[in-house]
Amino acid sequence: MQTKTHISARDLTVSYGEQQALNHISIDIPDKKITAIIGPSGCGKTTLLKSFNRLLDLQDGVRVAGQVLVDGENIYDPGVEKTHLRKRMGLLSQRPTVLPMSIYDNVVYGLRIHGVKDKKILDQAVERYLQEANLWSEVKDRLHSSATRLSIGQQQRLCLARGLAVEPEIILGDEPTSALDPVSAEQIEQRFLVLKNQYTIVLVTHILRQAKRLADYVIFLYLGNLIEHGPAEQVLNNPRYAKTQAYIEGKFIEEPTIHKEITLQKERSADYLTSTLLALDELQVDQVLKVVVDSEPTMNEISKAVELKCHKILEVKRIDLLHWEIIIQKQNVNFII
Amino acid sequence: MGKLWGKSFDKRKIEENIFKGLMVFSMLVVLGSLGFILVTVFAKGFKALSWEMLTQGPQGGYYIGKGGGILNAILGSLILGIGATFLAFLFSFPIAFYLNLYLKKKSRLAFLIRFSLDILWGVPSIVYGAFGFTLMLFWGIPASLFAGMLTIALLILPIMTRSIDEVLKMIPLELKEAALSLGSTRWEIATKVILRQASSGILTGVLMAFGRGISDAAAVLFTAGFTDSLPYSLFKPVATLPLSIFFQLGTPFPEVQARGYASALVLTVIVLVLSIVSRLLSKRFTRHIIK
Ligand SMILES: Nc1ncnc2c1ncn2[C@@H]1O[C@H](COP(=O)(O)OP(=O)(O)OP(=O)(O)O)[C@@H](O)[C@H]1O
């Protein structure tokens, strides 16, 4: 896939006090595509999304390490103007939150604070964005009544309209259809498919089928670790790693039992490939080997070599700044040869 | 089995009943004292209350003449109370916003500010009076409306700030996030979003502080002074209702004491009307609020 990268995370680590929510995440999110973040509840999806527009800064005890680059610029640099940054990203939060004002005022809130006063422009914007969010027909007769009286699903669409009205470059949606019935959800999904021509869209979703319908690119997180990411086709239909497979098949995600563990340091064990294969030889079929290495090229090489020998790589994980681990399950190689 | 179950159930039921009884009792104590105060003030003050009392200044020095009224104190108290509330608001509003929008929940500075305010809240009002008086001596300011206003403003500042602060603390994080992600600055959030969401709570806090300010005697004793004339200058002494009650009740004459109760009635009614008005207003304000 040859596309421009819009947002990228580099070694992004986020912790809430003691609790580490994201663990050395490095990903590139393509421009003008839909990227879906999937993973079980509590795996850090919302945290990842909020780290993109620096909303995490609001909370106590949150520590962010690493970088997030938007158009190549690190948004965690001290000089970054957060207000501008946030304006470029429309966030639809997991729980729809309307502002304490009328429906009309909600939609034009962003326009007003950015200086639009002309009543005609505002009126047009309200109609246009409510249409885009599929809410216009339901509320057009009560635009000036309080937004808090809307149903949750309507509030969710109002938040979408409000976010679009700011004309962001990026839409960050945290389960944007969670409160909608299938028909409305489908309509919103259609919208996203149109919107992706103009916007980079990052969606968190629990619904795998929604990810299949919408996503060009998928990120799978598990317990704060980036397990797998890549083109939607590949991740959803043909996942590489065991945990992704389990999640996509709706199975319980298990930590593999490690039968043997070796640590390879670049300078000391020059022949790391041999060491790995030797270690595998000592295991029985289906037993699991964990290899800890201290450089990314080494990790890649070992993975490739092991796969060539038809062993199965269950997981590749970055554990900290300097270490990667590869979890390998021994297969019945002789049989294949 | 059945018996055992019944026993433990009985015990729980008794606990529940004891607790219920306690709650009812405490409620009765609160309502009872309120009722008792109102009845006393009404019974003793209503007879002496007259049109004349509400519309004239006192005749005969410091209310002892038994004639005239307490208009000087009513006006004095209202002006002093409103002025002090306004002054206090000018400071407490920004402090409360700073605490909630600029500082994090667990920040040390926020803790320190809240802690100091809580201590200030607990300082007896006579100490504020003495403090104001010391400053006045230092700067050579005589007892005056202005000095009284400043002292009362100081007295109610912690009350107002902390009650606004508590209201702002209740604002959900999601609301701030939603407004921030539309590109608002914190100031815009404060004035356009939070002020609406919290307006009724803020109003209640302000009126509560006003009620406290208008009914305090000790803080104005040395600072605002007392006089028979209606308030006419910021830099002249001013009469206040609490002090007029104090002086009138302190005389040996039953008629003047009755007038003291009438003054107390006036003050009570002012405070009561205020709280009712604040209730009514807050209903209007809560129209758009997220619950
Ligand atoms: N404010 C917080 N303080 C402490 N821990 C937090 C906080 N917010 C999130 N966490 C923890 O961080 C982890 C990731 O949370 P996050 O909200 O990102 O999960 P999620 O993937 O969005 O889950 P869900 O699908 O349920 O929304 C969780 O273990 C959660 O308990």
Ligand SMILES: [Mg+2]
């Ligand atoms: Mg979430």
